[in-house]
Amino acid sequence: MIRHEGRVYRPPSEADSLILQATIGCSYNECAFCGMYRDKRFRVRKLEELCEEIDWAAAELGDVQKVFLADGDALVAKASFLAALCEKLREAFPRLRRVSCYASPQALAVRSVEEMSMLRELGLTLYYLGIESGHDTVLERLVKGVDASEMIRVGQKAGEAGVKLSTMILLGAGGRELSQAHARESARVVNAIAPRFVSTLVMTPVEDTPLWEQAREGGVDELSPIELACELRTFLGELELEGSIFRSNHASNYLALAGSLPRDQARMVASLDAVLADPEHAAFRPEWSRGL
């Protein structure tokens, strides 16, 4: 059987994937807003244990087409380990379409383009990368461990290796004062990385994180739904991407938007303009609670 250790997180788009914990926890584990792996000490799991789980899944679940490698930054494990894992998955699941994982900027920094290309050929074709912000001050406050230029460098490395990136931006992360600068700088970084997927989430203080403590002491601005819409309008308006997919339909967003860029960009910007002009607009859902 699959032995999941502790709470397991996955992106919404991996809801129907087989989730394997290639690593436990996050090797970085410092981001101020992230409470996902604070109770876990990072380690890479034994390949033999994972092979047993894969054999079990092949016998019990049959036709697996998508596999997500948890936890926080499985890409940081040795390339030879990940290659052996991908080979085992290909043997076990003949109809496997893709393998994906979260990739922290720190993990992307240690993986070479050659290693990422080799792993892509073995099926690891998609990474989820939390950019969070393209603004250096905001990245520093979030303790992301990299500045905007390093974020661009590691994101472009993945692109060079032919790996698809699904990137996330945290709306509200700049507070009120830096809201517009955060939106513009985030668009600049996303444009430079040119990911296949871009999504936004609303930053929400989670218990037992430094952000939660800052919020308790009154040090975090909670932007209103209309301020968040205004920030998103700037971000979306400044994106210059060809053939990317944009989504802001995670439950922590007040306005569900989705479309291809640049084809649907004007329509989505117009929806935001309509909301900004009329906050009573039917598409706007400020009653949605944060962080669901």
Ligand code: SF4
């Ligand atoms: S790199 Fe990702 S998983 Fe690790 S602490 Fe930061 S946000 Fe959390």
